[in-house]
Amino acid sequence: MSTGLRYKSKLATPEDKQDIDKQYVGFATLPNQVHRKSVKKGFDFTLMVAERINQTVEILKHTVDIEEKGVKLKLTIVDTPGFGDAVNNSECWKPITDYVDQQFEQYFRDESGLNRKNIQDNRVHCCLYFISPFGHGLRPVDVGFMKALHEKVNIVPLIAKADCLVPSEIRKLKERIREEIDKFGIHVYQFPECDSDEDEDFKQQDRELKESAPFAVIGSNTVVEAKGQRVRGRLYPWGIVEVENQAHCDFVKLRNMLIRTHMHDLKDVTCDVHYENYRAHCIQQMTSKLTQDSRMESPIPILPLPTPDVETEKLIRMKDEELRRMQEMLQKMKQQMQDQ
Amino acid sequence: MLLTGQSGLGKSTMVNTLFKSKAWQSNLPSLEVPIPQTLELHSVTHVIEEKGLKLKLTVTDTPGFGDQINNDKCWDPILSYINQQYEQYLQEELLITRQRHIPDTRVHCCVYFVPPTGHCLRPLDIEFLQRLCRTVNVVPVIARADSLTIEERDAFRNRIQQDMNTHCIDVYPQKCLDEDINDRILNSKIRKQIPFAVVGADREHLVNGRCVLGRKTKWGVIEVENVAHCEFLLLRDLLIRSHLQDLKDITHNVHYENYRVLRLNESHQLPRGPGWVNLAPASPGQLTSPGPGKASRKSYRDTKDDEC
Numbered sequence: 001m002s003t004g005l006r007y008k009s010k011l012a013t014p015e016d017k018q019d020i021d022k023q024y025v026g027f028a029t030l031p032n033q034v035h036r037k038s039v040k041k042g043f044d045f046t047l048m049v050a051e052r053i054n055q056t057v058e059i060l061k062h063t064v065d066i067e068e069k070g071v072k073l074k075l076t077i078v079d080t081p082g083f084g085d086a087v088n089n090s091e092c093w094k095p096i097t098d099y100v101d102q103q104f105e106q107y108f109r110d111e112s113g114l115n116r117k118n119i120q121d122n123r124v125h126c127c128l129y130f131i132s133p134f135g136h137g138l139r140p141v142d143v144g145f146m147k148a149l150h151e152k153v154n155i156v157p158l159i160a161k162a163d164c165l166v167p168s169e170i171r172k173l174k175e176r177i178r179e180e181i182d183k184f185g186i187h188v189y190q191f192p193e194c195d196s197d198e199d200e201d202f203k204q205q206d207r208e209l210k211e212s213a214p215f216a217v218i219g220s221n222t223v224v225e226a227k228g229q230r231v232r233g234r235l236y237p238w239g240i241v242e243v244e245n246q247a248h249c250d251f252v253k254l255r256n257m258l259i260r261t262h263m264h265d266l267k268d269v270t271c272d273v274h275y276e277n278y279r280a281h282c283i284q285q286m287t288s289k290l291t292q293d294s295r296m297e298s299p300i301p302i303l304p305l306p307t308p309d310v311e312t313e314k315l316i317r318m319k320d321e322e323l324r325r326m327q328e329m330l331q332k333m334k335q336q337m338q339d340q
Numbered sequence: 341m342l343l344t345g346q347s348g349l350g351k352s353t354m355v356n357t358l359f360k361s362k363a364w365q366s367n368l369p370s371l372e373v374p375i376p377q378t379l380e381l382h383s384v385t386h387v388i389e390e391k392g393l394k395l396k397l398t399v400t401d402t403p404g405f406g407d408q409i410n411n412d413k414c415w416d417p418i419l420s421y422i423n424q425q426y427e428q429y430l431q432e433e434l435l436i437t438r439q440r441h442i443p444d445t446r447v448h449c450c451v452y453f454v455p456p457t458g459h460c461l462r463p464l465d466i467e468f469l470q471r472l473c474r475t476v477n478v479v480p481v482i483a484r485a486d487s488l489t490i491e492e493r494d495a496f497r498n499r500i501q502q503d504m505n506t507h508c509i510d511v512y513p514q515k516c517l518d519e520d521i522n523d524r525i526l527n528s529k530i531r532k533q534i535p536f537a538v539v540g541a542d543r544e545h546l547v548n549g550r551c552v553l554g555r556k557t558k559w560g561v562i563e564v565e566n567v568a569h570c571e572f573l574l575l576r577d578l579l580i581r582s583h584l585q586d587l588k589d590i591t592h593n594v595h596y597e598n599y600r601v602l603r604l605n606e607s608h609q610l611p612r613g614p615g616w617v618n619l620a621p622a623s624p625g626q627l628t629s630p631g632p633g634k635a636s637r638k639s640y641r642d643t644k645d646d647e648c
Contacts, residue, residue, distance in 0.1 A: 085462050085463065085464075086464075087411050087464050087467060088409075088410045088411065088412055089410065089411075090409055090410050092409075132348070133487075134346075134348040134349055134456075134484060135347060135348040135407075136347065136348055139407050140407060140408055141409055144409055161487045163487060163557070163559075164456075164484055164486050164487030166555055166556060166557050167557075167558065234489055235489055236486070236559075236560070236562075237490065237568050237569050238557075238559075238560035238561060238562050238563070239557070240559055241557075241559050242559075247558050248558055248559060
């Protein structure tokens with residue numbers, strides 16, 4: 001269901017001010033979250049969605065460059081068709097964990113390399129996990145997947161195809177899923193607490209966001225006419241479901257959370273927690289392998305040896321020279337005094 | 341009637357929908373509480389009367405399968421149940437002093453609930469259907485069809501029909517059992533519409549002054565008995581109004597006979613002792629995979645299966 005995340009790219013110069021607000025996705029607020037310098041460089045954000053179609057699990061990448069109010073965003077969506085549809089789904093998440101690890105490994109290599117100015121960050125910042133609305137809660141495959149990935153990536157669970165559920169069913173299912181997530185010890189992405197100096201509106205929004213998790217979403221690629229307006233939705237004989245209507249589903253909440261308010265936090269947690277875990281684990285493995293192999297040389301770019309760089313060495317040599325000259329002078333003076 | 345399919349597809353709700361359907365004059369009791377997950381097979385039987393004719397309708401709900409990570413052989417319990425009913429009938433039939441009307445608990449129709457992915461049949465569905473079609477009349481339906489628009493439904497239906505052809509899944513009404521040209525015309529129409537896209541509901545809502553069975557969402561009420569909304573009525577009419585007797589005939593003359601032939605062949609391999617007419621208990625392997633032999637509807641000639 002990557003349809004729900006396709007952003008309208010026609011944001012450049014709308015005539016009507018109302019249109020600006022409607023088409024305003026909201027990631028232009030990012031500069032408020034980070035220092036001005038990073039705005040010029042642009043941002044990279046990678047999203048992964050996990051859902052099921054064919055038998056073998058594939059990994060498909062779609063990248064789109066979006067710009068809003070001068071802020072550029074490179075959004076990469078990784079789709080995983082085939083997940084969980086075979087008769088025997090043991091370890092069907094392996095291609096996905098491998099992919100996430102590969103991105104970490106690539107970044108690790110780049111970070112340890114010589115030219116670090118233009119590292120491309122392809123690490124997965126967020127994983128949207130689509131839970132089937134037809135079950136009675138989480139299925140064993142859901143639990144298996146999330147436990148395999150919760151220490152590697154930020155998992156945001158979603159209830160897919162929410163238009164087949166009536167409001168009371170959605171409520172019950174959300175409660176059930178929340179209980180099961182606790183019960184199985186799954187670490188899904190936690191929304192950070194908002195600062196105490198934020199205004200009441202923001203705090204209220206934040207509370208509502210947390211209470212709506214997991215979000216019940218509907219996706220649509222088609223635009224239909226509802227009440228004289230053209231909206232993104234699904235046309236049924238009994239009515240029209242509007243994707244961006246908050247009374248119909250939580251899509252707007254998800255979009256706001258992902259792009260407007262929490263994108264940077266998702267990236268931070270990926271860098272500071274998941275990637276660091278991976279790196280520490282990797283290094284540990286390498287050092288234990290080294291002691292096993294008992295090799296004499298250490299792989300220089302990878303192990304963080306405290307080798308002084310060129311400038312510092314020069315400085316040290318200069319100081320050494322100075323010291324030596326001073327010592328020589330002192331010796332001479334001593335000699336002179338003795339002679340006298 | 342046996343309802344089977346993955347868990348959460350609305351089988352239990354369908355039991356109530358079938359009985360609550362406005363066709364029946366009598367008020368049939370049903371569950372008012374939200375239905376918990378079905379953990380074991382259970383049957384609901386009602387005697388329905390219409391124009392002086394009584395119909396004893398038994399609907400058996402099965403626990404959902406296919407939830408585990410490895411779902412190999414998850415079809416065994418269902419196939420066992422069906423074969424057990426055949427076995428029971430067979431034992432009664434072989435008695436020296438038989439009852440005049442052998443109680444018939446055999447499954448005349450198995451409704452298979454396909455999840456509304458909108459794409460195609462999953463490997464699990466294909467495996468299940470292939471095995472089921474050899475043992476019982478199968479009517480596949482698209483479950484919880486309120487998650488698909490009309491276009492999506494039609495596209496899905498076409499793909500399912502293609503998949504069934506590719507994998508030699510012979511659902512009811514079976515092409516090779518059409519007796520004459522009239523049958524063929526009538527059944528062809530039905531074959532084009534299968535699988536029916538159904539929605540189940542056991543609550544009533546007020547719509548334009550009428551009280552209807554349906555699901556109430558924020559954007560409208562899905563009326564179960566409105567053919568513009570879903571095909572529940574087509575399913576109900578097929579199973580109970582138009583093809584009821586045909587389903588029973590095929591079960592008795594084809595599926596049951598196949599089972600019987602298999603069991604008799606099996607038992608003849610054993611030495612004949614004083615009680616040779618009593619069949620040895622069926623071996624587990626036999627119970628789950630009946631042979632390829634097919635008897636035709638009215639006679640015992642072998643018909644050519646020219647589709648696979």
